[in-house]
Amino acid sequence: MDLEKRLELYKAEYLFQIDMKEKIYTRMAIFSVFITACITANFTMFDALLELSQTQLALVVGLWIFCLFYLVAIIINFYGISKHKYDKLVNSNIEMEQYRIVLENHFTTNSATPPSQQEIEKYVREQFNLYLIKQYAECSSAYYLNNVDRQTKLTKIASSSYSILVLTLIVSLFYVGHKLEGKFDESKSKHSTTTTTTACKSNKGR
Numbered sequence: 001m002d003l004e005k006r007l008e009l010y011k012a013e014y015l016f017q018i019d020m021k022e023k024i025y026t027r028m029a030i031f032s033v034f035i036t037a038c039i040t041a042n043f044t045m046f047d048a049l050l051e052l053s054q055t056q057l058a059l060v061v062g063l064w065i066f067c068l069f070y071l072v073a074i075i076i077n078f079y080g081i082s083k084h085k086y087d088k089l090v091n092s093n094i095e096m097e098q099y100r101i102v103l104e105n106h107f108t109t110n111s112a113t114p115p116s117q118q119e120i121e122k123y124v125r126e127q128f129n130l131y132l133i134k135q136y137a138e139c140s141s142a143y144y145l146n147n148v149d150r151q152t153k154l155t156k157i158a159s160s161s162y163s164i165l166v167l168t169l170i171v172s173l174f175y176v177g178h179k180l181e182g183k184f185d186e187s188k189s190k191h192s193t194t195t196t197t198t199a200c201k202s203n204k205g206r
Contacts (some may be wrong), residue, residue, distance in 0.1 A: 003129040010136035014090070017143030021087065024150045028081060031154075031161050035074060038161075038168045042067070045175040052178055060174055063167045070160040070167075077153040077160075088142035090135045096128075103127050 042064065049060050091099075107123045108115060115123075 003126060003133070007129050007133050007136070010133050010140065014136040014140040014143070017140050017147055020147050021143065021150070024081075024147065024154055027154055028078065028157070031074075031157050032078075034161055035071070035164060038067075038164050039071075041168055042171060045171065048175055048178055049171070052174060056174055056178075060171055063171050067164050067167050070163045074157050074160045074164075077157045080153050081150050087146055088139045090132075090139050096132075099131060100124060100128055 049057065052060060103124045104120055107120055111119075
């Protein structure tokens, strides 16, 4: 395989790893919104759930404790991804141009006879391509290792997030049940009051 094709392959791999990193951080943001929604839902139901019976409240508190454990695991993994060591980047354009000049001067100085411009360009092109291949190979390898670690932590975040969702749905069942029970008791109370009023009026009529 010639240098040009090798360079294209390594460059493509480098760009792929950068794109993968961006996708991982995008998914992190999505899970952040997802988790925030679950936490908000639990806080919204908090006051009503405190009115549950002692047994039901104990179950709900147990579910909240499980949610807390999962939330701690999520925070740890978020922190692990956020504090990740910096990925290795290719050198800047200025550094690359300086290296080209160094190559050109090196070839001109160490040639037995004064080289032609074509020979200089050929040497510089080959050596510069090797330099770029090394740059892209090292940087893509660093990105790959970091992305593997990020993806592992993101998988753990996803698993914990889904667990929090399931627990929140179970808590919401207690909330809905409590609300329905309250409406049923209210309806029953109104019916009882109406019946009592009717009975009193009937007794007065006699």
